[in-house]
Amino acid sequence: MQPDETLLRLEAVQKRFGGLVVLNNVDIAVGPNELIGLIGPNGAGKSTLFNVITAIYAPTQGRVLFRGKDITGIAPHRISRLGIARTFQLVRTFLTMTAFENVMVGAVYGAGGRVKHATEAANAALELVGLTARRDMRTAHMTLSDRRMLEIARAVASDPALLLLDEPMAGLNPTEIQRMVDVIRRVRAERGLSMLWVEHKVDAIMKVCSRVIVLDHGEKIADGTPREVTQNRKVIEAYLGEPAA
Amino acid sequence: MFNLPPPDILLQLSLNGALGGAMYGVAAVGLSLIFGTMRLIFLAQGAMIILAAYFVRALFYGLGIDPFLSLLIVVPVGLGVGWLMYHGLFRKAAAEEDRNVSLLIAVGLMFLVQNLMTVVWGGNTAGVVTSYTATGIELLGVRTSFTRTMGFLIALAGTGLVMLFLRKTIVGKAVRAASEDMDAATLMGISPHRVNAIAFAIGIALAGAAGVAVATTFPFNPFAGFIFSLKALVALALGGIGNVTGALAGGILLGLIEAYVQFFISGGWTNAIAYGVFLAVLMFKPEGLFSRPYKKA
Numbered sequence: 001m002q003p004d005e006t007l008l009r010l011e012a013v014q015k016r017f018g019g020l021v022v023l024n025n026v027d028i029a030v031g032p033n034e035l036i037g038l039i040g041p042n043g044a045g046k047s048t049l050f051n052v053i054t055a056i057y058a059p060t061q062g063r064v065l066f067r068g069k070d071i072t073g074i075a076p077h078r079i080s081r082l083g084i085a086r087t088f089q090l091v092r093t094f095l096t097m098t099a100f101e102n103v104m105v106g107a108v109y110g111a112g113g114r115v116k117h118a119t120e121a122a123n124a125a126l127e128l129v130g131l132t133a134r135r136d137m138r139t140a141h142m143t144l145s146d147r148r149m150l151e152i153a154r155a156v157a158s159d160p161a162l163l164l165l166d167e168p169m170a171g172l173n174p175t176e177i178q179r180m181v182d183v184i185r186r187v188r189a190e191r192g193l194s195m196l197w198v199e200h201k202v203d204a205i206m207k208v209c210s211r212v213i214v215l216d217h218g219e220k221i222a223d224g225t226p227r228e229v230t231q232n233r234k235v236i237e238a239y240l241g242e243p244a245a
Numbered sequence: 246m247f248n249l250p251p252p253d254i255l256l257q258l259s260l261n262g263a264l265g266g267a268m269y270g271v272a273a274v275g276l277s278l279i280f281g282t283m284r285l286i287f288l289a290q291g292a293m294i295i296l297a298a299y300f301v302r303a304l305f306y307g308l309g310i311d312p313f314l315s316l317l318i319v320v321p322v323g324l325g326v327g328w329l330m331y332h333g334l335f336r337k338a339a340a341e342e343d344r345n346v347s348l349l350i351a352v353g354l355m356f357l358v359q360n361l362m363t364v365v366w367g368g369n370t371a372g373v374v375t376s377y378t379a380t381g382i383e384l385l386g387v388r389t390s391f392t393r394t395m396g397f398l399i400a401l402a403g404t405g406l407v408m409l410f411l412r413k414t415i416v417g418k419a420v421r422a423a424s425e426d427m428d429a430a431t432l433m434g435i436s437p438h439r440v441n442a443i444a445f446a447i448g449i450a451l452a453g454a455a456g457v458a459v460a461t462t463f464p465f466n467p468f469a470g471f472i473f474s475l476k477a478l479v480a481l482a483l484g485g486i487g488n489v490t491g492a493l494a495g496g497i498l499l500g501l502i503e504a505y506v507q508f509f510i511s512g513g514w515t516n517a518i519a520y521g522v523f524l525a526v527l528m529f530k531p532e533g534l535f536s537r538p539y540k541k542a
Contacts, residue, residue: 054432080434092429094422105422108415109434115415158434 007032007194008053008162013062015048022048023059024218030162030194035184037205038198040215041238046198047089049215050164054079054086066162081112085155086164091147095140099131099150102139103157110158125157128190129183145176149183156187163187165197169204177201181208206230214238257387258504264393266500267400270493271455272477273484274404275448277492281424282444283339285347289355291473293449296358297323297456298465299366302373312373312461313395319453327449331442339441355471362467372464396458403454404493407447411489420444424487479523485533494535
């Protein structure tokens, strides 16, 4: 990968809360159209990493670069206009609004306040995740799996170059998980965007992603193909504990 | 046991209560909007209403502008004042997680406005007396005051416009999104300062509209606003916090309660019972009387 092609680059990012180091010296580079799985045990710092990338938290040290530009510490509402969108572990669709209204908010504000073609973008995003039939349904009446799909549509409608997925499969049944895998693949293929995907369902990550990053106790302990990562001793220790001496 | 009065008196009572209560309602709609995006109880709302009433009075006695016509001036000025007020006073405090600073600013603003009004217009009771102040009209077969009816229509129109704005415009949708989940809305590219400023602008514009209704209906003094804030707060709790039509309905309901208590029990009990209802609603139905709770994910 050429350095100038890198979409997102984290340089030696550290995040401390008081004396607690949640992220330590993390370097990550995401290239164009990459689908990267981000795994790690509970408390490894995955959510904090997302919050640092989306500028909810400013890193204690280090820099976040997007398309070569330093975006460390900018206002969170500018993040999405630059081309970074995210979904949430606990779905955060706007419940009093219809599916279409939710996606419109992304299509207009997420893309920097455009009005032209916003309706088309919103409809296309709903189509992409297969929610066209629920277009005018209030989100409060939708199932969890549909709300997760809607979050992806809302993010996609803002025309991001990078999509951060925060456990999109949490709480879904096997059929819905398969549907989610299909949608993630379709979004990547049709929109050509890059994705960083946090997931507890490691088997799904290993099947779908070509590259996997593993965090443990705030440090990056592995970064490679699924095969490399599953054979990494540190990763096995992080998930299973150290072998008995 | 009460002796039920004849139906025409009951109707009269209900009508007067509802018409007066609409004014609490329109104040509550403003509170609801500001609370929605900023999670701040804007206690100075009542003081702003009285300020608007004095402004209407000054326009009437100074320039001869009809109080109802002055809506065309008061509402746009309110929009501007609200916008400036947010950026001047609340913007910095809004960035803090803790809302106490914002609340103290609102309280400080309330006292400042009250005392400035006392300096400028004196502490005595003032009013606006026009040719139609004492005019009555026939409504539903009962006679009622023309100005109260106008106040009711203003409240209805104000709430209706706010509803249209929230439902039909994309900026309104952004305000709703931010009211529901500010963090998610922010990550969708919505600037918190922008929606907060919009909520303040509309809130103060509504205070302006309420000021017109107050000026034409009641005598007022610089310190009458605080009671208005409290009554708006009661209306807000009755209607369900964050529910715009509920806020208006809550105001009307409060007006009815007050009218009935005054008639059936005594005037002295009015406020005690109103605040008692307020606490009871907060304890037993905190989501408001008119809102169906919806399932959270």
